[in-house]
Amino acid sequence: MRIYITSVFVDDQQKALDFYTGVLGFTTKHDIPLGEARWLTVVSPEDPEGAELLLEPDGHPAVKPYKTGLLADGIPAASFQVADVRAEYDRLVDRGVTFTQEPIAAGPVTTAVFADTCGNLIQIVTPA
Missing domain, CATH: 3.10.180.10 (2,3-Dihydroxybiphenyl 1,2-Dioxygenase, domain 1)
Structure with a gap:
């Protein structure tokens, strides 16, 4: 067993993509439109087939208190x-x-x- 995808909840997917790729240096793995949101993952350029980080919208009601805490x-x-x-x-x-x-x-x-x-x-x- 290995980690395939893990998530961080983000308040703005495009801003997150810009930061995680443009500032941190990750590369985009998947960018698939899903209505108002996207299936948006990034990976390390050092391990492009490794674990993906999902930049997941934080719109679910349970997420805001979790992130705030x-x-x-x-x-x-x-x-x-x-x-x-x-x-x-x-x-x-x-x-x-x-x-x-x-x-x-x-x-x-x-x-x-x-x-x-x-x-x-x-x-x-x-x-x-």
């Missing part, structure tokens, strides 16, 4: 592995990304957390 408590909605958290932090700061947690060592990992512009906190992590 996570954000208020500083809990990331997703975690992405990077080769070097400090280098990725510097690259993303240069691209205008807002971090809520600068890189810190936390036991066997180094982590940092940023806002994805779509209502989520995202963690980047490098194993020690």
